[in-house]
Ligand code: AMP
């Protein structure tokens with residue numbers, strides 16, 4: 542849907558111009574839509590207390606109305622305003638906040654049903670990004686925001702992605718440089734019983750959460766293999782992170798086996814690309830194969846930041862993308878979750 546022409550604001554996150562951020566905050570208060578950077582991915586935000594404003598987010602993204610949004614707040618006390626949280630729980634949450642982590646809590650009445658897709662729980666996050674924080678602070682309301690991409694497509698980690706997907710579908714786009722992590726926040730459900738449940742892996746790995754909260758339940762669907770029981774994780778029932786060009790994922794295995802499986806797939810197509818580990822790049826390049834580096838075994842954070850960028854870069858440029866996977870450890874769980882959901886075919 543075309544609204545009106547999008548106003549683009551370029552803001553340096555290290556030297557925020559007050560006038561520009563205040564203009565964007567005013568737009569939020571006027572129930573307009575504003576795309577802004579966070580430390581995870583770009584978000585598509587609107588006044589989280591206004592049904593009219595939040596509706597515009599769903600329409601701009603083409604997002605199904607039964608997929609709930611995350612409320613973004615700028616201080617820890619806000620968790621108490623929008624959800625029922627005990628002080629002992631809040632003390633634990635404080636150790637991870639602000640940061641790339643979202644908590645699912647019992648919601649208070651003030652949160653409109655449209656934000657939570659009618660559920661009695663609400664997802665809340667306090668981002669650490671300076672532009673996101675100031676935008677929320679100046680707007681004076683919690684900002685409901687999913688990732689700033691067309692529903693089902695890879696999330697936006699660069700401002701070019703946002704422009705591509707959402708220009709003239711939203712009121713404002715803040716161009717605010719690169720994001721830090723490149724994958725969406727870790728989502729933890731604190732309402733499921735006495736143990737926290739990992740609904741979506743993200744930059745904060747389950748081990749880190751367990752250190753603070755004690756045991757954490759990691760359901761099978763967190764790995765991205767099986768469809769979630771969407772009552773528990775409503776967002777999971779939809780196709781996610783998928784470019785139009787098919788993705789073939791090769792699960793992590795030893796180097797020789799992995800390369801053999803890549804070669805078998807590669808030879809089936811006339812115009813494939815291999816999105817490979819840095820450690821395998823020379824092998825493919827020396828054989829004149831079409832390839833690019835998506836990450837390395839050495840540094841999974843590099844993989845996370847490049848993941849969606851690479852899936853978008855080669856979308857509709859090749860016949861198929863063959864992606865080399867990594868191990869399900871640390872942030873690797875989150876990366877493999879996204880890749881398994883994006884994949885049309887998974888090879889073990
Ligand atoms: P996005 O911001 O596009 O990454 O989507 C937000 C994600 O947060 C959704 O896909 C849901 O899985 C999750 N979420 C939001 N609200 C809730 C909730 N009340 N209960 C469980 N998960 C939620």
Ligand code: MG
Nearest residue numbers: 687688696725
């Ligand atoms: Mg999303």
